[in-house]
Amino acid sequence: MFYSIRMRAELKGDHVSGAERIVRAEELDKVLKALLRRPREYDRMNITIEKIENLLCIPKALPIYSHDFKRIEEAHDFAISLLKREGIREDIALRGLELLKRGPSPKGGNMRGAVLMDIESGERLEPDKERGIRTVRFDWKNRNKIKELLKERGIKRFYLERLLDALALATKNVYCGVIAELCWSDDPEYTTGYVAGRNIGYVRIKPMKEEGNPIGGRIYFVKGEGLENLINCLEGTPLLIEDL
Numbered sequence: 169m170f171y172s173i174r175m176r177a178e179l180k181g182d183h184v185s186g187a188e189r190i191v192r193a194e195e196l197d198k199v200l201k202a203l204l205r206r207p208r209e210y211d212r213m214n215i216t217i218e219k220i221e222n223l224l225c226i227p228k229a230l231p232i233y234s235h236d237f238k239r240i241e242e243a244h245d246f247a248i249s250l251l252k253r254e255g256i257r258e259d260i261a262l263r264g265l266e267l268l269k270r271g272p273s274p275k276g277g278n279m280r281g282a283v284l285m286d287i288e289s290g291e292r293l294e295p296d297k298e299r300g301i302r303t304v305r306f307d308w309k310n311r312n313k314i315k316e317l318l319k320e321r322g323i324k325r326f327y328l329e330r331l332l333d334a335l336a337l338a339t340k341n342v343y344c345g346v347i348a349e350l351c352w353s354d355d356p357e358y359t360t361g362y363v364a365g366r367n368i369g370y371v372r373i374k375p376m377k378e379e380g381n382p383i384g385g386r387i388y389f390v391k392g393e394g395l396e397n398l399i400n401c402l403e404g405t406p407l408l409i410e411d412l
C-alpha cells in the first residue's frame with residue numbers, strides 16, 4: 169500500500185517550503201516527522217495524505233549535466249540554445265525566458281504552479297493563470313539511495329535536496345509529454361536553474377539570476393493538442409522513479 173504526501177508551508181502568506189513524497193504505509197510516520205522539520209520557519213503548513221491505487225514506476229531519471237557561466241546573459245543564451253535543440257522556436261523560447269525574468273503571474277511576481285506555453289503560438293494554455301499547473305504525485309523509489317549516488321557524483325549538500333526534487337519533477341514532466349522545461353528557483357539565494365527535455369536531459373545552469381532576486385518559476389513548453397491528458401498526467405498520475 170502506497171500513500172502520496174504533499175506538504176506546503178507558508179510564512180506571512182509567502183510560500184516557504186514544499187515537498188512531494190510517495191511512501192509505503194509503514195514509512196508514513198517517519199516521513200511526516202521529517203517534513204514537519206523541513207521549513208526553517210512557518211506560520212501555516214498544509215499536509216495532504218492520499219492512498220494511491222495505480223502507481224507507475226519508470227526505470228530512469230533524465231541524465232544530469234551541469235554548466236557554470238560567469239554572466240547571467242551567457243547562461244540565458246545557453247538555455248535558449250538548449251530549448252532550440254528540443255525543437256522550440258527561438259521567438260517562443262525567448263518569450264518564455266522574458267516571462268520568467270519578470271515574474272510569470274498576471275499580477276507580476278511568482279506563481280504557485282507552472283506556465284504552459286504553446287510551442288506554436290507562444291500563448292499561455294494553463295486554465296488558471298494565477299495558479300498555473302502543479303506537477304504533483306511523484307518521488308524516487310528509494311530516495312536515500314539516490315541521495316547517496318548524487319553525493320558520490322560530487323553534488324554538494326547545499327544543492328542536494330533541491331536537485332533531488334527538481335530532477336524527479338522534470339523527469340515526470342517529460343514522461344507526461346512536456347516538450348521542454350525552463351526553471352529557476354524563487355529562493356533569492358538559489359541561482360542555479362535548469363532546462364530539461366527528452367533529448368537534452370536535465371541540464372543545470374548557473375547563474376540564471378542575480379543573488380537576492382526572489383523571482384522564479386517554471387515554464388513548460390507544450391503542444392496545444394492533448395492538453396487535457398497532459399494536465400491529468402502532471403497533476404493526477406502517481407509516478408515513482410527507480411534510478412539515475
Ligand code: PML
Pocket residue numbers: 327330331334351352353354355360361362372
Ligand atoms: C538544481 O540544483 O538542479 C535545482 C534547480 C532548480 C530548483 C528549483 C526550485 O527549487 O524551486
